[in-house]
Amino acid sequence: MKPMLHHTRAWAWQAILLMVCLTVSALATNRCSRPGWELRTTVRGLGGEPLREYSTRGTNGWQWVRDYVYRNGGMLAAAEPDGNGGQNVYHFHPDHLGTPRQITNISGVQVALHSYYPFGQEATDPAQTSFTKIHR
Numbered sequence: 001m002k003p004m005l006h007h008t009r010a011w012a013w014q015a016i017l018l019m020v021c022l023t024v025s026a027l028a029t030n031r032c033s034r035p036g037w038e039l040r041t042t043v044r045g046l047g048g049e050p051l052r053e054y055s056t057r058g059t060n061g062w063q064w065v066r067d068y069v070y071r072n073g074g075m076l077a078a079a080e081p082d083g084n085g086g087q088n089v090y091h092f093h094p095d096h097l098g099t100p101r102q103i104t105n106i107s108g109v110q111v112a113l114h115s116y117y118p119f120g121q122e123a124t125d126p127a128q129t130s131f132t133k134i135h136r
């Protein structure tokens with residue numbers, strides 16, 4: 001989803017007139033679920049690329065989920081909390097077309113390997129790792 005250059009407001013309501021989603025900025029994308037569940041927001045750059053994700057569940061407040069780092073228009077790395085006060089850093093290794101094919105951790109150990117059918121449909125088993133939900 002490419003953001004527009006102006007601010008927009010959009011609300012989503014359930015049948016019982018309970019607001020479940022609110023989007024307030026063109027540079028942020030909000031993903032909502034039913035009340036009491038998780039609300040996620042993605043802060044995007046001027047080109048529409050995701051830069052940072054936040055999440056909130058119930059009354060826990062906003063928590064940092066993931067940061068993305070870019071170089072020359074392609075995704076270079078991502079960082080996410082490890083649950084112990086530190087962070088996990090992942091490096092993306094693109095193929096000749098710029099598609100991220102291999103993901104390694106900070107030690108250089110492969111954590112995911114992606115394969116694609118012609119025209120971009122992913123052929124990789126989605127259960128191989130939890131970190132394959134990246135924005136392409």
